[in-house]
Amino acid sequence: MSECRNAWPPLVYEDLAPMVGYVNRVVQVAGKYTLDEPFEVGWGNIVLDVTPRGLRTPTLRQRGVTFSVHYRLLDGDVVIESDAGSRAVHLSKGSVATFYRAFCDAAAELGIHRPRTLLICEIPDGAPTFEDDHVERSWDPGAALLMWEALNLTADGLETWQASFLGHRPRVGVMWGGFDLSATRHRVQPTEPPPDRPTFMQNAQLEGYVAVGFSFGAATAPSAGVYAYIWPQPDGLEGRSWGVDGAFWNADAGLVLLPWDKLRESTDPHQAIVAFGDAVYDAAVELAGWPSDLIAPRVDGWYMSRTAPEVVRAQHH
Structure with a gap:
């Protein structure tokens, strides 16, 4: 039990809240680009992937440029990577407004337009836009x-x-x-x-x-x-x-x-x-009334690569 608990760390809201609020705001900057993509049911296309270093947008394609944005939580920076090169914006200290300006400047160097909206969404009692958020924030590694x-x-x-x-x-x-x-x-x-x-x-x-x-x-x-x-x-x-x-x-x-x-x-x-x-x-x-037959066997890929299809079908039914 102790080994298990050490692997899943305690989370104290009061300790994490300042950083959660900071990251929630800055990820919305690149997140806005996903709204340029075709709508997928339930907004399934907009989610940020959990990577070995942080959170990343899907690959995004504008006219003339292909790019993604990686919020590297373990490094304290944001990397914009495109077919024209890459740029990094640091998150060590400053306001969301400062970050937004630095991000847009770096994106422009790669031929990427700024997000089509400045609105900060789904965060009550805060600044309405990126440019209005002048609260000084510190990065907590x-x-x-x-x-x-x-x-x-x-x-x-x-x-x-x-x-x-x-x-x-x-x-x-x-x-x-x-x-x-x-x-x-x-x-x-x-x-x-x-x-x-x-x-x-x-x-x-x-x-x-x-x-x-x-x-x-x-x-x-x-x-x-x-x-x-x-x-x-x-x-x-x-x-x-x-x-x-x-x-x-x-x-x-x-x-x-x-x-x-x-x-x-x-x-x-x-x-x-x-x-x-x-x-x-x-x-x-x-x-x-959800279908009960939409659940396949829960096995790993190695099993499926070596198991005859008729056996898998029998397990499913």
């Missing part, structure tokens, strides 16, 4: 390392959970607006989004989906952990078992929650994330 470790460990579990799903499933990654790590499974089921929500949220809910993800928490709910929900939300979620000790249904939030501390206490946190996701999908099948 220790907090950056903890953030990357949490995202990397959780992404590993979510990717394992996602791999067996035969339906549409965007890649696991960080939604740069709300700054949560997300894994979603979609079905062709037109739904009616609530009309009082912002347009981008309504467009995220045009089809049914199951979401499992990770959040560092917020001031109103300062606890990191794994969450899940089913859209549209079915009745009957109260009183269910969610596959892992300590996981529970929070009716007020409309979320199934697995606190980080409870996850760390499990014998195998990686497998606990998979079990948690499976329990949520089981609820979608039983309560919301």
Whole structure:
């Protein structure tokens, strides 16, 4: 148990909040470029990949230039890499406004236009745009390392959970607006989004989906952990078992929650994330009519490379 707990570090919201707020803002700068791409159901195309050093945009193609942006949490910089060369912008100290100007200058040297909007999204009680955010911020390497470790460990579990799903499933990654790590499974089921929500949220809910993800928490709910929900939300979620000790249904939030501390206490946190996701999908099948035959055998690639297709089909059915 001690070895397991050391591998999954404790996360204290108050200690991480300044860096989470800083990174959430700066990743939105390059994240805006993903909105130039064709819309994918549930915004699946916009997520940032969790890399060995931090967070990276997908490869982006503008007229005359192909590029990606790598927020290297372990190095304290942002690397813009294109077919014309690369530039680095450091994050050691300064405001979001200062970073934005430096980023746009570096991008322009590579022939990349600045993002089409300055708006900072999904962060309440803050400056409305990058240019208005003059709060001086300091880069905390220790907090950056903890953030990357949490995202990397959780992404590993979510990717394992996602791999067996035969339906549409965007890649696991960080939604740069709300700054949560997300894994979603979609079905062709037109739904009616609530009309009082912002347009981008309504467009995220045009089809049914199951979401499992990770959040560092917020001031109103300062606890990191794994969450899940089913859209549209079915009745009957109260009183269910969610596959892992300590996981529970929070009716007020409309979320199934697995606190980080409870996850760390499990014998195998990686497998606990998979079990948690499976329990949520089981609820979608039983309560919301999701297909039960969209789950393939969960095996590694070496097994599949050596196993006759008829055996795999028999396992699936």
